[in-house]
Amino acid sequence: MKLLYISDRYALNEYAQPLTFDRYVSMNHGPVLSTTYDLMNGCAIPELQEQWDNCFEQRQNHSIKLRENCDLTTTDMIIQTVDIVWREYSHMSPWSLVEYTHANFEEWTDPKGSSQPIQMHNLLQQLGYDSGEAESIAEGIRSEHPQFNVLNLARLQRTVHEPVLELSPADNRETLRKKILDFANSN
Template sequence: MKYPTLFNEKRTAQAAAFLLHRAGGKLPLLKLMKLMYLAERESLRRFGEPITGDKLVSMPHGPVLSMTYEYMNGNITSKEGGWATWIEDRAGHDVALRDQSMLRSPEEDLLELSEDDLAILEETWRQFGHLSKFALRDYTHSGACPEWVDPQGSSAAIPLDRLFSALGFSPEGITSAVKHLTEQAQLNAAFS
Protein backbone atom coordinates (compact mmCIF):
# COMPACT_ATOMS: atom_id res chain seq x y z
CA MET A 1 0.00 0.00 0.00
CA LYS A 2 1.43 3.40 -1.00
CA TYR A 3 2.08 5.58 2.01
CA PRO A 4 0.37 8.98 1.91
CA THR A 5 2.74 11.93 2.32
CA LEU A 6 1.40 14.40 4.85
CA PHE A 7 4.72 15.43 6.41
CA ASN A 8 4.73 18.97 7.79
CA GLU A 9 8.17 20.22 8.85
CA LYS A 10 6.88 23.17 10.89
CA ARG A 11 4.40 21.06 12.87
CA THR A 12 7.07 18.41 13.41
CA ALA A 13 9.60 20.96 14.65
CA GLN A 14 7.05 22.47 17.01
CA ALA A 15 6.04 19.04 18.35
CA ALA A 16 9.72 18.34 19.05
CA ALA A 17 10.06 21.79 20.64
CA PHE A 18 7.10 21.07 22.92
CA LEU A 19 8.67 17.86 24.22
CA LEU A 20 12.10 19.47 24.58
CA HIS A 21 10.49 22.35 26.48
CA ARG A 22 8.84 19.88 28.88
CA ALA A 23 12.24 18.20 29.36
CA GLY A 24 13.97 21.46 30.25
CA GLY A 25 15.45 22.07 26.81
CA LYS A 26 17.36 18.87 25.93
CA LEU A 27 16.70 15.15 25.40
CA PRO A 28 18.57 12.15 24.06
CA LEU A 29 17.71 11.70 20.37
CA LEU A 30 16.39 8.17 21.01
CA LYS A 31 14.03 9.38 23.74
CA LEU A 32 12.74 12.33 21.72
CA MET A 33 12.10 10.06 18.74
CA LYS A 34 10.17 7.51 20.83
CA LEU A 35 8.07 10.25 22.45
CA MET A 36 7.27 11.76 19.06
CA TYR A 37 6.36 8.35 17.63
CA LEU A 38 4.08 7.57 20.57
CA ALA A 39 2.36 10.97 20.23
CA GLU A 40 1.88 10.45 16.47
CA ARG A 41 0.49 6.98 17.11
CA GLU A 42 -1.95 8.28 19.74
CA SER A 43 -3.14 11.09 17.47
CA LEU A 44 -3.84 8.59 14.70
CA ARG A 45 -5.62 6.30 17.18
CA ARG A 46 -7.75 9.01 18.70
CA PHE A 47 -8.50 11.27 15.74
CA GLY A 48 -7.39 9.41 12.62
CA GLU A 49 -5.16 12.45 12.01
CA PRO A 50 -1.38 12.78 12.40
CA ILE A 51 0.55 15.48 14.21
CA THR A 52 3.62 15.35 11.95
CA GLY A 53 2.28 13.41 8.96
CA ASP A 54 5.60 11.58 8.83
CA LYS A 55 6.16 8.11 7.40
CA LEU A 56 6.29 5.45 10.13
CA VAL A 57 9.24 3.07 9.87
CA SER A 58 10.49 0.00 11.73
CA MET A 59 14.16 0.28 12.61
CA PRO A 60 16.36 -1.90 14.85
CA HIS A 61 15.66 0.23 17.95
CA GLY A 62 11.91 0.29 17.30
CA PRO A 63 9.48 2.45 15.37
CA VAL A 64 10.55 5.91 14.20
CA LEU A 65 9.25 8.86 12.20
CA SER A 66 11.33 8.72 9.02
CA MET A 67 11.75 12.38 7.98
CA THR A 68 11.95 13.51 11.61
CA TYR A 69 14.86 11.12 12.11
CA GLU A 70 16.61 12.65 9.10
CA TYR A 71 16.12 16.19 10.49
CA MET A 72 17.40 15.09 13.90
CA ASN A 73 20.54 13.73 12.25
CA GLY A 74 21.07 16.88 10.16
CA ASN A 75 20.55 15.05 6.87
CA ILE A 76 17.91 17.46 5.51
CA THR A 77 18.14 21.22 5.07
CA SER A 78 15.44 22.99 7.01
CA LYS A 79 13.04 25.49 5.48
CA GLU A 80 12.31 28.89 7.00
CA GLY A 81 10.29 28.50 10.20
CA GLY A 82 10.98 24.77 10.25
CA TRP A 83 13.27 22.42 12.12
CA ALA A 84 16.35 24.69 12.41
CA THR A 85 14.22 27.55 13.72
CA TRP A 86 13.33 25.54 16.80
CA ILE A 87 15.93 22.79 17.18
CA GLU A 88 19.74 22.94 17.56
CA ASP A 89 21.98 20.72 15.48
CA ARG A 90 22.42 17.36 17.13
CA ALA A 91 25.23 17.29 19.70
CA GLY A 92 26.43 13.73 20.28
CA HIS A 93 23.36 11.74 21.22
CA ASP A 94 21.31 14.77 22.33
CA VAL A 95 18.84 17.13 20.69
CA ALA A 96 18.08 20.56 22.20
CA LEU A 97 15.95 23.64 21.72
CA ARG A 98 17.74 26.28 19.66
CA ASP A 99 16.65 29.15 21.91
CA GLN A 100 14.68 28.35 25.06
CA SER A 101 13.45 31.94 25.29
CA MET A 102 11.47 31.44 22.04
CA LEU A 103 9.14 29.10 23.87
CA ARG A 104 7.50 30.79 26.83
CA SER A 105 4.12 29.07 26.52
CA PRO A 106 3.34 26.21 24.11
CA GLU A 107 -0.22 27.48 23.62
CA GLU A 108 1.01 30.96 22.63
CA ASP A 109 4.22 30.12 20.79
CA LEU A 110 3.62 26.81 18.98
CA LEU A 111 0.94 28.09 16.64
CA GLU A 112 1.22 25.28 14.07
CA LEU A 113 -0.13 22.83 16.67
CA SER A 114 -3.81 22.51 17.47
CA GLU A 115 -5.24 22.22 20.98
CA ASP A 116 -5.68 18.49 20.33
CA ASP A 117 -2.03 18.18 19.24
CA LEU A 118 -0.86 19.95 22.38
CA ALA A 119 -3.10 17.78 24.56
CA ILE A 120 -1.70 14.58 23.03
CA LEU A 121 1.88 15.80 23.37
CA GLU A 122 1.23 16.74 27.01
CA GLU A 123 -0.39 13.37 27.71
CA THR A 124 2.53 11.58 26.04
CA TRP A 125 4.98 13.54 28.19
CA ARG A 126 3.04 12.76 31.38
CA GLN A 127 2.82 9.07 30.55
CA PHE A 128 6.32 8.47 29.19
CA GLY A 129 8.52 11.50 29.92
CA HIS A 130 9.91 9.99 33.11
CA LEU A 131 11.24 6.90 31.30
CA SER A 132 14.83 6.63 30.10
CA LYS A 133 15.63 6.37 26.40
CA PHE A 134 16.31 2.65 26.78
CA ALA A 135 13.14 2.03 28.78
CA LEU A 136 11.16 3.74 25.99
CA ARG A 137 12.97 1.69 23.35
CA ASP A 138 12.17 -1.48 25.28
CA TYR A 139 8.55 -0.37 25.69
CA THR A 140 8.12 -0.01 21.92
CA HIS A 141 9.64 -3.52 21.51
CA SER A 142 7.53 -5.12 24.26
CA GLY A 143 4.39 -5.54 22.22
CA ALA A 144 3.05 -2.09 23.08
CA CYS A 145 3.59 -1.17 19.42
CA PRO A 146 2.75 -4.40 17.58
CA GLU A 147 2.93 -2.62 14.23
CA TRP A 148 6.74 -2.63 14.63
CA VAL A 149 8.49 -5.64 13.11
CA ASP A 150 12.20 -6.31 13.46
CA PRO A 151 13.76 -5.11 10.19
CA GLN A 152 16.83 -7.33 10.73
CA GLY A 153 19.31 -4.46 10.88
CA SER A 154 17.68 -2.41 8.14
CA SER A 155 14.46 -0.39 8.00
CA ALA A 156 10.97 -1.13 6.71
CA ALA A 157 7.89 1.03 6.27
CA ILE A 158 5.03 0.49 8.70
CA PRO A 159 1.95 0.45 6.47
CA LEU A 160 -0.95 2.51 7.76
CA ASP A 161 -3.31 -0.44 7.50
CA ARG A 162 -1.04 -2.45 9.85
CA LEU A 163 -0.86 0.49 12.27
CA PHE A 164 -4.63 0.98 12.31
CA SER A 165 -5.11 -2.76 12.77
CA ALA A 166 -2.70 -2.69 15.74
CA LEU A 167 -4.70 0.24 17.14
CA GLY A 168 -7.86 -1.88 17.09
CA PHE A 169 -9.66 -0.34 14.10
CA SER A 170 -12.23 -2.55 12.36
CA PRO A 171 -11.51 -3.56 8.73
CA GLU A 172 -14.00 -0.90 7.60
CA GLY A 173 -12.40 1.67 9.91
CA ILE A 174 -8.95 0.84 8.54
CA THR A 175 -10.14 1.28 4.95
CA SER A 176 -11.85 4.56 5.80
CA ALA A 177 -8.89 5.98 7.76
CA VAL A 178 -6.34 5.09 5.07
CA LYS A 179 -8.61 6.46 2.33
CA HIS A 180 -9.04 9.73 4.25
CA LEU A 181 -5.28 10.18 4.75
CA THR A 182 -4.54 9.27 1.13
CA GLU A 183 -7.09 11.82 -0.13
CA GLN A 184 -5.68 14.45 2.22
CA ALA A 185 -2.16 13.78 0.89
CA GLN A 186 -3.40 14.05 -2.69
CA LEU A 187 -5.03 17.40 -1.90
CA ASN A 188 -1.85 18.63 -0.24
CA ALA A 189 0.18 17.59 -3.29
CA ALA A 190 -2.25 19.32 -5.66
CA PHE A 191 -1.98 22.62 -3.77
CA SER A 192 1.76 22.60 -3.10
Protein backbone atom coordinates in the same frame (compact mmCIF):
# COMPACT_ATOMS: atom_id res chain seq x y z
CA MET B 1 12.05 10.43 18.72
CA LYS B 2 10.11 7.70 20.54
CA LEU B 3 7.89 10.24 22.29
CA LEU B 4 7.04 11.80 18.92
CA TYR B 5 6.08 8.40 17.52
CA ILE B 6 4.04 7.61 20.63
CA SER B 7 2.32 11.02 20.31
CA ASP B 8 1.39 10.30 16.69
CA ARG B 9 0.16 6.84 17.68
CA TYR B 10 -1.91 8.28 20.53
CA ALA B 11 -3.46 10.92 18.24
CA LEU B 12 -4.34 8.24 15.67
CA ASN B 13 -6.02 6.20 18.38
CA GLU B 14 -7.95 9.10 19.89
CA TYR B 15 -8.68 11.32 16.87
CA ALA B 16 -8.01 9.12 13.80
CA GLN B 17 -5.41 11.71 12.79
CA PRO B 18 -1.66 11.89 13.44
CA LEU B 19 0.18 14.99 14.61
CA THR B 20 3.07 14.88 12.15
CA PHE B 21 1.75 13.20 8.97
CA ASP B 22 5.20 11.62 8.66
CA ARG B 23 5.96 8.11 7.37
CA TYR B 24 6.58 5.41 9.95
CA VAL B 25 9.36 2.85 9.78
CA SER B 26 10.59 0.02 11.98
CA MET B 27 14.24 0.47 12.87
CA ASN B 28 16.46 -1.56 15.18
CA HIS B 29 15.55 0.52 18.23
CA GLY B 30 11.83 0.68 17.52
CA PRO B 31 9.37 2.62 15.40
CA VAL B 32 10.50 5.98 14.01
CA LEU B 33 9.04 8.96 12.15
CA SER B 34 11.13 8.63 8.98
CA THR B 35 11.42 12.21 7.71
CA THR B 36 11.64 13.59 11.25
CA TYR B 37 14.49 11.15 11.92
CA ASP B 38 16.32 12.45 8.83
CA LEU B 39 15.69 16.05 9.90
CA MET B 40 17.00 15.42 13.42
CA ASN B 41 20.14 13.90 11.93
CA GLY B 42 20.66 16.75 9.47
CA CYS B 43 20.27 14.63 6.33
CA ALA B 44 16.80 15.45 4.97
CA ILE B 45 16.19 17.03 1.59
CA PRO B 46 17.56 20.59 1.66
CA GLU B 47 14.21 22.45 1.56
CA LEU B 48 12.85 20.60 4.58
CA GLN B 49 16.18 20.65 6.40
CA GLU B 50 16.40 24.43 6.11
CA GLN B 51 12.91 24.85 7.59
CA TRP B 52 13.79 22.44 10.42
CA ASP B 53 17.11 24.13 11.16
CA ASN B 54 15.35 27.50 11.40
CA CYS B 55 13.06 26.18 14.15
CA PHE B 56 15.13 23.62 16.06
CA GLU B 57 18.59 23.62 17.57
CA GLN B 58 20.93 20.73 16.82
CA ARG B 59 20.10 17.51 18.63
CA GLN B 60 22.01 16.96 21.86
CA ASN B 61 21.97 13.43 23.26
CA HIS B 62 18.37 12.36 22.71
CA SER B 63 16.74 15.79 22.84
CA ILE B 64 15.92 18.66 20.52
CA LYS B 65 15.12 22.22 21.53
CA LEU B 66 12.85 24.74 19.84
CA ARG B 67 14.57 27.99 18.86
CA GLU B 68 13.16 31.07 20.55
CA ASN B 69 12.42 32.84 17.26
CA CYS B 70 10.40 29.95 15.83
CA ASP B 71 6.64 30.40 15.76
CA LEU B 72 4.91 27.04 15.45
CA THR B 73 1.16 26.76 15.20
CA THR B 74 -0.35 24.39 17.73
CA THR B 75 -3.86 23.19 18.37
CA ASP B 76 -5.60 22.01 21.50
CA MET B 77 -5.35 18.46 20.15
CA ILE B 78 -1.56 18.75 19.78
CA ILE B 79 -1.11 20.28 23.23
CA GLN B 80 -3.36 17.71 24.93
CA THR B 81 -1.73 14.78 23.13
CA VAL B 82 1.82 15.86 23.86
CA ASP B 83 0.92 16.60 27.48
CA ILE B 84 -0.65 13.16 27.99
CA VAL B 85 2.25 11.35 26.33
CA TRP B 86 4.80 13.39 28.29
CA ARG B 87 3.09 12.58 31.62
CA GLU B 88 2.85 8.89 30.75
CA TYR B 89 6.29 8.23 29.23
CA SER B 90 8.81 11.00 29.99
CA HIS B 91 10.06 9.21 33.11
CA MET B 92 11.33 6.33 30.95
CA SER B 93 14.95 6.25 29.76
CA PRO B 94 15.61 6.02 26.00
CA TRP B 95 16.43 2.32 26.34
CA SER B 96 13.31 1.66 28.42
CA LEU B 97 11.28 3.29 25.64
CA VAL B 98 13.00 1.02 23.10
CA GLU B 99 12.08 -2.05 25.14
CA TYR B 100 8.55 -0.76 25.67
CA THR B 101 7.89 -0.13 21.96
CA HIS B 102 9.36 -3.52 21.01
CA ALA B 103 7.12 -5.30 23.51
CA ASN B 104 3.90 -3.30 23.12
CA PHE B 105 3.66 -1.91 19.60
CA GLU B 106 2.83 -4.86 17.38
CA GLU B 107 3.23 -2.81 14.21
CA TRP B 108 6.99 -2.76 14.88
CA THR B 109 8.91 -5.62 13.27
CA ASP B 110 12.62 -6.29 13.64
CA PRO B 111 14.22 -4.88 10.48
CA LYS B 112 17.45 -6.84 11.12
CA GLY B 113 19.81 -3.88 10.79
CA SER B 114 17.84 -1.96 8.18
CA SER B 115 14.43 -0.31 8.21
CA GLN B 116 10.98 -1.45 7.12
CA PRO B 117 7.95 0.71 6.40
CA ILE B 118 5.07 0.58 8.85
CA GLN B 119 1.92 0.88 6.78
CA MET B 120 -0.64 3.31 8.18
CA HIS B 121 -3.53 0.87 7.80
CA ASN B 122 -1.57 -1.82 9.70
CA LEU B 123 -0.87 0.60 12.55
CA LEU B 124 -4.55 1.58 12.66
CA GLN B 125 -5.55 -2.09 12.84
CA GLN B 126 -3.14 -2.57 15.76
CA LEU B 127 -4.97 0.29 17.46
CA GLY B 128 -8.29 -1.56 17.10
CA TYR B 129 -9.79 -0.18 13.91
CA ASP B 130 -11.27 -2.85 11.65
CA SER B 131 -9.73 -3.36 8.22
CA GLY B 132 -12.24 -1.18 6.33
CA GLU B 133 -12.01 1.68 8.84
CA ALA B 134 -8.22 1.48 8.87
CA GLU B 135 -7.96 1.65 5.08
CA SER B 136 -10.48 4.50 4.88
CA ILE B 137 -8.66 6.57 7.53
CA ALA B 138 -5.26 5.84 5.96
CA GLU B 139 -6.51 6.89 2.52
CA GLY B 140 -7.99 10.08 3.94
CA ILE B 141 -4.68 10.96 5.60
CA ARG B 142 -2.73 10.25 2.39
CA SER B 143 -5.06 12.35 0.25
CA GLU B 144 -5.34 15.31 2.68
CA HIS B 145 -1.65 15.44 3.64
CA PRO B 146 0.46 14.17 0.73
CA GLN B 147 3.58 16.23 1.49
CA PHE B 148 5.78 13.41 2.73
CA ASN B 149 4.26 10.83 0.38
CA VAL B 150 4.96 12.96 -2.71
CA LEU B 151 8.54 13.67 -1.65
CA ASN B 152 9.24 10.02 -0.93
CA LEU B 153 7.56 8.84 -4.13
CA ALA B 154 9.62 11.33 -6.15
CA ARG B 155 12.80 10.06 -4.48
CA LEU B 156 11.84 6.45 -5.18
CA GLN B 157 11.06 7.18 -8.83
CA ARG B 158 14.41 8.96 -9.29
CA THR B 159 16.22 6.07 -7.62
CA VAL B 160 14.55 3.51 -9.88
CA HIS B 161 14.86 5.44 -13.13
CA GLU B 162 18.09 7.37 -12.77
CA PRO B 163 21.71 6.70 -11.85
CA VAL B 164 22.39 5.20 -8.47
CA LEU B 165 24.30 7.02 -5.76
CA GLU B 166 27.70 5.39 -5.44
CA LEU B 167 28.94 4.90 -1.89
CA SER B 168 32.13 3.37 -0.62
CA PRO B 169 32.58 1.42 2.63
CA ALA B 170 35.51 3.76 3.30
CA ASP B 171 33.24 6.87 3.33
CA ASN B 172 32.96 8.52 6.72
CA ARG B 173 29.71 10.03 8.03
CA GLU B 174 30.40 13.56 6.73
CA THR B 175 31.40 12.25 3.29
CA LEU B 176 28.23 10.13 3.15
CA ARG B 177 26.08 13.11 4.15
CA LYS B 178 27.71 15.31 1.48
CA LYS B 179 27.30 12.65 -1.22
CA ILE B 180 23.65 12.13 -0.33
CA LEU B 181 22.86 15.86 -0.29
CA ASP B 182 24.78 16.43 -3.55
CA PHE B 183 22.92 13.52 -5.16
CA ALA B 184 19.54 14.82 -3.92
CA ASN B 185 20.30 18.32 -5.23
CA SER B 186 21.44 17.04 -8.63
CA ASN B 187 18.30 14.97 -9.22
